[in-house]
Amino acid sequence: MSSRLGLAASLLLSAFSLVPARAQDAPKTWEVPMGGNSYLTQQPKDGDRRGGRNDSWSSPDAVTSVYFRVDRAADLDIVLRAKVPQGESRIRATLAGKAVEKDLKGAEASDVPLGRVSMKQAGYVKVDLQGIKKTGDTFADVEALEVTPVGKDAAAVVLNYVKDNKGNNFYWGRRGPSIHLGYELPKGEPVEWFYNEITVPVGSDPIGSYFMSNGFGEGYFGMQVNGPEERRVLFSVWSPFKTDHPGEIPEDQKITLLKKGTDVHGGEFGGEGSGGQSYWKYAWKAGNTYRFLNRVHPDGKGSTVYTAWFFVPEKKDWQLIASFKRPQTDKHYTGAHSFLENFSDRQGFLSRGALYGNQWCRDVKGEWHEVTTARFTTDPIGRSLFRMDYAGGSRGKEFFMRNGGFFAENVKPDQKFTREPTPAKKPVIDFSKLEGADLVGGE
Incomplete structure (x- = not known):
């Protein structure tokens, strides 16, 4: 009797042990x-x-x-x-x-x-x-x-x-993964100026693309494709007051537009934080290389001045985009980065990409330093693996980023990449001729 019970128990245990294996x-x-x-x-x-x-x-x-x-x-x-x-x-x-x-x-x-x-x-x-x-x-x-x-x-x-719509994931997922290059600035003297170049290959510029060149801790500067006939050079600075609605910003925390270039629009933005925004409608072309320059410096009165210039190849001269004053801020240039994003959820099935090269920074003593190392990252849509059509890294003398279009290639985020140095291409800029370079605070 005991042997039969033992055999039955053994068979029953074996049967139950098979269930998880089959389910797995x-x-x-x-x-x-x-x-x-x-x-x-x-x-x-x-x-x-x-x-x-x-x-x-x-x-x-x-x-x-x-x-x-x-x-x-x-x-x-x-x-x-x-x-x-x-x-x-x-x-x-x-x-x-x-x-x-x-x-x-x-x-x-x-x-x-x-x-x-x-x-x-x-x-x-x-x-x-x-x-x-x-x-x-x-x-x-x-x-x-x-x-x-x-x-x-x-x-x-x-x-x-994209598995669910928590946190509006369907919208963000349809836009596709945003990706970034975080540049490694030299240690030592504070950095006041940052210079970068972008080349968008022909065919890699669908509507909705933002090729952001010069990012910093409090804003960003780059070029966009806004429509079939409209392209912009855009420069924005976030308010220290955290809100998506510009009207909620207290007066003492609003971004002040100190000066803007010819034909540049100046105003506010919201939706992804809020602050001061400027843009210049300019028909930049894929295949050309464009140059971006920013200055960040404190005014000595508890605010910081952020200024952006764009080099116009046709004029062979720097165009002032805008200069903003950010209150409750006392710092120089930090958080140097570039990013690539699609801001139109209808265009997330199209691929875009750009080359980022010849990065330099200039410290408060006037010394130029070449920047050759960057860390590649992505946003929550990429990190969650909802979208994996993103890539970035270095190729020779340039960094690159690519996203959208559902391509098979994928580069794991959080890697550091180093490009080949380009010492012969150190920027040559006459700062005395830059419109707006003499602005300090409200002067």
Whole structure:
């Protein structure tokens, strides 16, 4: 009797011990929500910008593309979860270049198998959705893609995408990862001036790009692509008062515009902190190299003056952008950095990039120091691995950064990179001729 009980107990224990192993080995189905992972990549011919994301999907010309990343070679079964509020529809789904057509109907969400994708290596998968015909007002309301790895080692496969909308992640994820180069300034005398050069390769400048050249602890200075016909050189300084609404800033903590250059707009900004903003509409061109210069110095009265100049190749001269006074601040240049971001969530599926070279700083004694080391970092969207289409580092005499576009390459953040020095290119600047260089405080 005891042996039978012992055998039964042993078999029961063996059965229970198998349950966790089977659950662990079972492939996971990953749900890729449309809200943070899809884009209208082909516009309707009639100009209607509505697509298949969270908008009404009504135009047969519109193509909505959904993206997710797989961490290794894998076979993936892909299912579309959607509903058709009225009537019936026929759509086309293109997976890894292979198109399939599916009939959809039903006011309740249902699963529609689209097919299998075979990835030969780690990288992004793109699924295109396009309407063919419909009897109702819209082709479908699409909720998500369901992706299941299959085959050997399927349980080990990991997918990366924007998983939730906590903290408005869908918006930030659709913008894509912002990335930064934090420059290593020399120790010793305080730094008063910082100089940098940016070259944006042809084709790497989609709308929504901000190529920030000269960042500092309290603001930033660079160039943007604001529209098909508009580009800007932008310089901003944050108020010491923390708010996203400029109207809330107390008078004694507001940024003061001391002077601005010809045709430069001066005002305020909000939304991501608040403060003083200036920009100059200038049709800079991809493929050209542009030069940026900043000065940061205390006025001796408890405030600090921040000034920015942009070298205009056509005039072969420095253009003053603006000079701001920041109260409750007494310091020189700190936190030198560059960053690359996309500020348009509709453009996050497009790639952008730039080369950053010939960085120099000048201390309070007038000595120039070349800056050749930088630390590469990314924002929470990149650190959470919601988006992994970012890269940065050094190539010869320049640093580089690239983001957006769902490319396979990825560079781990928090690495330090060193570029080759360029001592022959030390800046030659006649500071006495710089407009606004003599400004101190409110003078």
